[in-house]
Amino acid sequence: MTERLQIQNLYKIFSNAPRPALEMLAKGGNKNEVFEKLGAVVGLNNVSLSVPEGAMYMVMGLSGSGKSTLARCINRLNEPSAGKILLDGRDIVPLGEEELREVRRTRISMVFQHFALLPNKRVIDNVEFGLKLRGIAPAERRRRAEEVLSVVGLGRWGYHFPHELSGGMRQRVGLARALATDADILIMDEAFSALDPLIRTEMQDELLRLQRTLNKTILFITHDFQEALKLGTRIAIMSEGELVREGTPQSIVLEPGSDYVAAFTREVDRARLFDARSVMRAGEPILQSERGTLVAEAGGAGFVLDRDGKVLGTLDAEACAQARAGDGIAAPSGDYVSVSPGAKLLDVARNYRDGRPIAVVDDQGRFMGSLGADDILARISSTSPKTSSAGERHV
Amino acid sequence: MFKADDLAIFPIDAWIQQSVSWVALNLRPIFLAIKWPVENLLSLNDWLLHAIPFPIFVVGFFLLAWRLSTLGIAIFSAVSLIAIAVLGVWNEAMTTLSLISTAIVFCAVIGIPIGIWCARSDRVWNVVRPILDIMQTTPSFVYLVPVVMLFGVGTVPGEVAVVTAAAPPLIRFTNLGIRMVEHEIVEAGLAFGADKRQLLFEIQFPLAIPTILGGLNQTVLTAMVLSVVVAMIGAEGLGLVVLQGLGRLDVGRAAVGGIAIVLLAMVLDRITQKLAAPKTGGRSAARSSLFATVARLFKGGRPDETVQAVTPVKQAL
Numbered sequence: 073m074t075e076r077l078q079i080q081n082l083y084k085i086f087s088n089a090p091r092p093a094l095e096m097l098a099k100g101g102n103k104n105e106v107f108e109k110l111g112a113v114v115g116l117n118n119v120s121l122s123v124p125e126g127a128m129y130m131v132m133g134l135s136g137s138g139k140s141t142l143a144r145c146i147n148r149l150n151e152p153s154a155g156k157i158l159l160d161g162r163d164i165v166p167l168g169e170e171e172l173r174e175v176r177r178t179r180i181s182m183v184f185q186h187f188a189l190l191p192n193k194r195v196i197d198n199v200e201f202g203l204k205l206r207g208i209a210p211a212e213r214r215r216r217a218e219e220v221l222s223v224v225g226l227g228r229w230g231y232h233f234p235h236e237l238s239g240g241m242r243q244r245v246g247l248a249r250a251l252a253t254d255a256d257i258l259i260m261d262e263a264f265s266a267l268d269p270l271i272r273t274e275m276q277d278e279l280l281r282l283q284r285t286l287n288k289t290i291l292f293i294t295h296d297f298q299e300a301l302k303l304g305t306r307i308a309i310m311s312e313g314e315l316v317r318e319g320t321p322q323s324i325v326l327e328p329g330s331d332y333v334a335a336f337t338r339e340v341d342r343a344r345l346f347d348a349r350s351v352m353r354a355g356e357p358i359l360q361s362e363r364g365t366l367v368a369e370a371g372g373a374g375f376v377l378d379r380d381g382k383v384l385g386t387l388d389a390e391a392c393a394q395a396r397a398g399d400g401i402a403a404p405s406g407d408y409v410s411v412s413p414g415a416k417l418l419d420v421a422r423n424y425r426d427g428r429p430i431a432v433v434d435d436q437g438r439f440m441g442s443l444g445a446d447d448i449l450a451r452i453s454s455t456s457p458k459t460s461s462a463g464e465r466h467v
Numbered sequence: 468m469f470k471a472d473d474l475a476i477f478p479i480d481a482w483i484q485q486s487v488s489w490v491a492l493n494l495r496p497i498f499l500a501i502k503w504p505v506e507n508l509l510s511l512n513d514w515l516l517h518a519i520p521f522p523i524f525v526v527g528f529f530l531l532a533w534r535l536s537t538l539g540i541a542i543f544s545a546v547s548l549i550a551i552a553v554l555g556v557w558n559e560a561m562t563t564l565s566l567i568s569t570a571i572v573f574c575a576v577i578g579i580p581i582g583i584w585c586a587r588s589d590r591v592w593n594v595v596r597p598i599l600d601i602m603q604t605t606p607s608f609v610y611l612v613p614v615v616m617l618f619g620v621g622t623v624p625g626e627v628a629v630v631t632a633a634a635p636p637l638i639r640f641t642n643l644g645i646r647m648v649e650h651e652i653v654e655a656g657l658a659f660g661a662d663k664r665q666l667l668f669e670i671q672f673p674l675a676i677p678t679i680l681g682g683l684n685q686t687v688l689t690a691m692v693l694s695v696v697v698a699m700i701g702a703e704g705l706g707l708v709v710l711q712g713l714g715r716l717d718v719g720r721a722a723v724g725g726i727a728i729v730l731l732a733m734v735l736d737r738i739t740q741k742l743a744a745p746k747t748g749g750r751s752a753a754r755s756s757l758f759a760t761v762a763r764l765f766k767g768g769r770p771d772e773t774v775q776a777v778t779p780v781k782q783a784l
Contacts, residue, residue: 173660177659182655184651202659
């Protein structure tokens with residue numbers, strides 16, 4: 073995966089003269105000290121992160137944590153005080169007005185918390201807005217707007233005014249407007265926070281559905297950790313203008329790294345968050361014969377695999393012991409449960425049948441590992457770090 | 468004992484007299500240039516309003532009022548116009564109306580751009596605001612002094628006074644309307660790459676229109692007041708009727724002028740008030756665009772009907 077958007081050592085000081093504040097931060101001063109001594113508010117303090125192409129990157133934090141400041145720095149609605157914002161490797165911080173407009177028109181679009189639709193224009197005109205600013209011909213932008221409206225499920229509503237629509241529908245218009253410009257980066261600033269809980273859930277599902285086909289690079293700002301877990305491929309947690317934790321949802325819940333983050337992760341429904349891959353044990357080959365390879369299963373039994381690594385069947389603990397003792401691999405039984413590596417533990421538990429071993433197999437049917445009921449229970453209940461996933465970072 | 472009058476040692480009145488005379492004499496081309504468009508538009512309006520036959524004017528005004536506001540206000544307007552005719556001051560009322568309508572045009576052409584400029588630059592606003600404060604606190608009576616000195620007496624100088632007095636509210640409301648446009652919507656414009664011109668014409672100005680129309684209402688009322696006061700410097704119209712009545716101690720004549728002024732003022736106020744808040748269906752529905760406002764002039768039916776026809780459809784998604 074290529075890195076679409078990289079933020080390097082970004083600072084934002086809300087002050088006319090940010091330099092002394094920046095120097096103070098560089099010497100190890102914190103947000104409160106800067107405010108007391110210089111009266112300057114630190115919005116962002118040395119934030120670095122990297123958003124890969126196609127990611128749903130969640131920036132999570134409480135109010136005042138700098139998450140919205142970060143989002144607004146990326147399309148420079150807020151001017152960064154120092155640092156770099158690399159868009160496909162090109163720094164957009166030094167861009168002049170003209171070039172910046174071009175980036176805003178074609179590369180980065182935005183969805184707002186309170187929708188920010190033009191109340192005096194019809195839905196279709198709102199969706200066309202970005203294209204109109206770009207100077208696209210009326211017929212062409214109308215065609216495009218109708219297309220995008222039907223993608224978000226509002227095909228019939230184009231010729232109504234925003235005030236005739238419900239909150240959820242209005243935010244669909246906001247989303248359609250952002251999608252219409254074909255920008256590949258989407259900034260969603262608390263996009264669902266103003267919606268009712270039920271409609272919010274629906275919009276989250278809708279976004280996940282759309283993202284599967286659109287494959288945009290999305291930077292999603294939220295104060296809701298559950299939302300971050302549900303939508304995110306990666307999560308960055310911010311506090312006091314700093315990035316305190318960054319990683320995949322599962323790795324953050326597994327290893328919060330600080331009490332601040334742990335406060336969010338404590339109430340998480342682990343059975344819905346963790347997947348089979350995160351708890352499975354890679355099977356050790358015990359022995360090989362013409363029948364196949366016997367690998368150990370989590371609960372003491374074993375799986376027999378063919379030459380391609382596909383599961384032929386299972387042997388119970390007794391048959392495994394016999395095999396070890398030199399009796400050869402007996403005919404395996406089909407009495408096991410297979411799950412995909414992405415299956416959530418809740419679904420694995422639902423499929424679990426008394427005593428049957430569980431095999432994790434990839435979409436080609438190849439054996440990846442196995443998990444036992446005790447593994448699932450341990451993961452669902454544990455609050456202490458146990459294993460560590462790849463690709464995480466403590467700050 | 469030391470008296471206040473002892474301090475009056477400078478001939479300040481003479482200085483002002485001399486400097487204004489100097490200005491009037493040496494900058495005469497400038498004042499003539501200001502006077503020229505005012506004079507021409509005013510005489511055109513005056514001619515037009517007097518040329519339209521009375522019944523056609525009443526019917527036309529009724530229809531216009533109906534489309535801009537409500538049927539009730541339209542009926543009230545027609546009845547008021549007939550009452551003015553019954554009072555026997557129709558021609559004077561038309562002259563006053565021409566003063567006001569001309570003032571609206573000049574105030575809009577001058578006031579709205581200045582208001583926009585003020586909204587976009589704090590520095591400009593900081594300069595303009597005290598000037599507006601002075602203009603709006605100055606009694607209308609005092610306005611007449613410099614006007615007479617620089618432009619002379621008569622209906623056209625009177626119109627200049629009307630325009631200068633009526634423009635400040637429109638400047639204020641334009642500035643306010645643009646500054647009040649929701650921050651997030653302005654941000655959305657910027658985020659989608661609007662340049663300054665697009666930001667103004669696509670977002671700020673259309674969304675400020677209800678507020679600007681509120682300013683227009685204030686401007687019309689101020690123009691109404693001034694159009695009466697300028698009778699003192701020789702402007703014609705309903706003000707002159709009152710002035711003549713007072714001069715001759717003819718209470719009846721003065722009262723007739725006064726009643727006609729009140730009727731005309733109420734008609735103009737009601738219509739422009741409805742313009743500023745044309746719809747009743749919720750906060751967002753109250754916003755309108757320049758296009759919609761103008762379109763209402765041509766489209767049939769009352770504006771309220773269109774709102775009722777599309778009652779908010781709340782459909783849970």
